Amino acid sequence: MEKYYVSTRDKNRKISPKKAILEGISPEGGLYVWDDLDTISIDLEQICKQSYQENAFTILRPLLMDFSDEELKECIEKAYTNSFSSSDITPIRKVGDIYVLELFHGPTSAFKDVALTLLPQLMKTALKSEDAKAMILTATSGDTGKAALEGFKDVEDIGICVFYPDQKVSQIQYRQMATQKGNNVKVFAVEGNFDDAQSKVKELFMDLDLEKEASQKNILLTSANSINIGRLVPQIVYYFESYKYLVNHHVIQLGDKVSFSVPTGNFGDVLAGYYAYLMGLPVQRFYVASNANHVLTDFLQTGIYDRNREFIQTISPSMDILISSNLERLLYYMSGKDTDFVNACMSSLHQTGRYQIPQELLNKIQSLFGCAYLDDEQTKQGIREVYNKEGVVLDPHSAIGYMTAKQAEERPVVSLATASPYKFSQDVLEALGTSCQEELSAMHSLQKICTDPIPQGLAQLETLPILHKEVISISQMKDVVKQAMEDLL
Numbered sequence: 474m475e476k477y478y479v480s481t482r483d484k485n486r487k488i489s490p491k492k493a494i495l496e497g498i499s500p501e502g503g504l505y506v507w508d509d510l511d512t513i514s515i516d517l518e519q520i521c522k523q524s525y526q527e528n529a530f531t532i533l534r535p536l537l538m539d540f541s542d543e544e545l546k547e548c549i550e551k552a553y554t555n556s557f558s559s560s561d562i563t564p565i566r567k568v569g570d571i572y573v574l575e576l577f578h579g580p581t582s583a584f585k586d587v588a589l590t591l592l593p594q595l596m597k598t599a600l601k602s603e604d605a606k607a608m609i610l611t612a613t614s615g616d617t618g619k620a621a622l623e624g625f626k627d628v629e630d631i632g633i634c635v636f637y638p639d640q641k642v643s644q645i646q647y648r649q650m651a652t653q654k655g656n657n658v659k660v661f662a663v664e665g666n667f668d669d670a671q672s673k674v675k676e677l678f679m680d681l682d683l684e685k686e687a688s689q690k691n692i693l694l695t696s697a698n699s700i701n702i703g704r705l706v707p708q709i710v711y712y713f714e715s716y717k718y719l720v721n722h723h724v725i726q727l728g729d730k731v732s733f734s735v736p737t738g739n740f741g742d743v744l745a746g747y748y749a750y751l752m753g754l755p756v757q758r759f760y761v762a763s764n765a766n767h768v769l770t771d772f773l774q775t776g777i778y779d780r781n782r783e784f785i786q787t788i789s790p791s792m793d794i795l796i797s798s799n800l801e802r803l804l805y806y807m808s809g810k811d812t813d814f815v816n817a818c819m820s821s822l823h824q825t826g827r828y829q830i831p832q833e834l835l836n837k838i839q840s841l842f843g844c845a846y847l848d849d850e851q852t853k854q855g856i857r858e859v860y861n862k863e864g865v866v867l868d869p870h871s872a873i874g875y876m877t878a879k880q881a882e883e884r885p886v887v888s889l890a891t892a893s894p895y896k897f898s899q900d901v902l903e904a905l906g907t908s909c910q911e912e913l914s915a916m917h918s919l920q921k922i923c924t925d926p927i928p929q930g931l932a933q934l935e936t937l938p939i940l941h942k943e944v945i946s947i948s949q950m951k952d953v954v955k956q957a958m959e960d961l962l
C-alpha cells in the first residue's frame with residue numbers, strides 16, 4: 474500500500490502525511506489525496522464498541538501513516554480531553570424522524586472544532602521532524618477562523634493569520650474573532666467576500682517571493698482550511714460515530730445503509746463523509762444542502778459548475794461560497810484518479826469561472842449525491858417549523874441541512890448540525906417571530922427558548938475587548954503576512 478499522498482493535479486508529486494499537513498496545498502495548486510482510500514475497510518463491529526477517541530485512532534491510523542501509534546494517540550488524547558461540553562464529543566439528538574448530529578459542542582460552537590482541536594496537535598508533531606516554524610494562513614466565512622484561532626493560539630513555533638470578509642459574518646462570529654487573545658495571532662477583515670480571501674490565500678501559497686522570504690526565516694506556510702488533509706480527515710470520525718449511535722440504539726443493524734444530509738459551502742464536510750464511505754461506511758446517499766449561493770446544487774443537477782453569478786449574502790454566512798475547493802477531490806476520485814481531467818476542470822474554472830463534466834461522470838456522482846437548497850425565507854421557515862413541531866432551535870445552516878433531510882426519500886437520515894443557534898441569535902430569533910437589534914442581547918433572549926444554555930465561549934464575549942480592528946484590501950494580504958512572519962515568529 475502506497476504511503477504517500479499525491480496531488481489531485483500531479484501524480485508525481487508524492488508526499489508523506491506529515492509533510493502534506495505542513496504544506497497545506499501542493500505547489501501547483503492541487504489538493505493532497507491518498508489513492509488507496511478505498512482499500513481500507515474499517516471494522517464496524519469494533520467501531521460500535523469503542524469510545525470516540527478510540528474510533529478516532531482506528532480511523533486515522535491508516536491515513537496518517539508516518540505518525541507513530543504513540544504520537545497519534547497523544548494527539549487525539551490532547552485534542553478531545555476536556556475540550557467538548559459533551560462527553561460523546563458529537564452527540565445525536567432525534568428530532569422528528571431525523572437524527573441530528575450535533576457537531577457544535579466544542580470550544581467555539583461550530584463543527585470546525587472537531588478538526589481544529591486535533592490539527593494543532595498533528596501540526597506540532599509534524600513540525601518536530603522538520604526543525605522549522607509554521608505560519609498558518611486561513612480564510613474564513615465565519616466558523617473556521619475562530620476555531621483555528623482558538624486551536625492554534627499560543628502554540629509554540631506556530632503563527633496564524635485569519636482573513637474574514639468584512640461585514641459578511643454574523644455579529645457573534647465577528648466578535649469571536651475580533652476579541653481573540655494570543656501572542657501568535659493576527660485577524661484581518663478583508664474587503665471582499667470569502668472566495669476573494671480564499672483565492673488570495675491559495676495564491677500566496679504559490680507565491681515564490683513569499684516562499685523565499687519564509688524559507689529564509691525557516692518558516693513553512695500552511696493552511697487550517699479543509700484544503701489541508703490534516704483538517705479534513707478528523708471529520709471522517711463523526712460519520713462513523715453516528716453509525717455507531719444508530720446501531721447501538723437499535724435504529725439499524727450492522728451493515729445497513731444510512732443517508733446523510735450535510736450543509737456545506739466548501740464541500741469539505743460532505744467530502745469527509747465520502748471518505749468514510751470509501752473506507753467502508755455503509756452509505757445510501759449524501760444530500761448536499763446549500764443556501765441561495767447554490768452553485769453546488771446546480772452542479773449536482775446539471776454537471777455544470779458555474780461561479781459566474783451574483784454572490785449572495787445570506788443568514789447562513791458560513792456557506793456563502795461560490796468556489797467550493799474540495800469538489801476537486803471528489804472529481805479526482807470519481808474520475809478514476811484522472812489528474813489530466815482535474816487539471817482541465819480547474820484551469821477552466823480559473824480562466825472562465827466554469828467547467829462541465831461528462832454525462833457519464835455526472836451519473837456516477839448522482840448515484841451517490843443528492844442535493845437541495847433553501848433561500849433565506851425558506852431557511853427561516855425551516856427554523857420556525859422545527860421549533861414549532863419539535864421544540865428544537867436550529868441555527869440557519871443546520872436548518873438547511875434538516876429541511877433537506879426531510880425531503881429525502883430514505884430513512885434513516887443523519888443531518889449534520891454544524892453550529893450552535895446562539896452564533897446566529899438575531900436571525901434565529903427573527904425566524905421565530907421576535908426581533909432584537911443587538912446580537913449579544915439576542916443571545917439572552919434566545920436562551921429563554923433554547924434547551925441548551927449559552928456556551929461559555931459565547932457568553933464571555935460581552936466582557937471581552939475588541940483587539941483586532943484592521944480592515945485591509947485583498948492586495949494587502951501578502952504584506953500583512955510578511956509582517957506577521959516578522960511579528961509572530
Ligand SMILES: N[C@@H](CCOP(=O)(O)O)C(=O)O
Binds near residue numbers: 742791
Ligand atoms: N465555512 C467555512 C469556510 C471555509 O471552509 P473550510 O472548511 O475549508 O475551512 C468557514 O466558516 O470559515
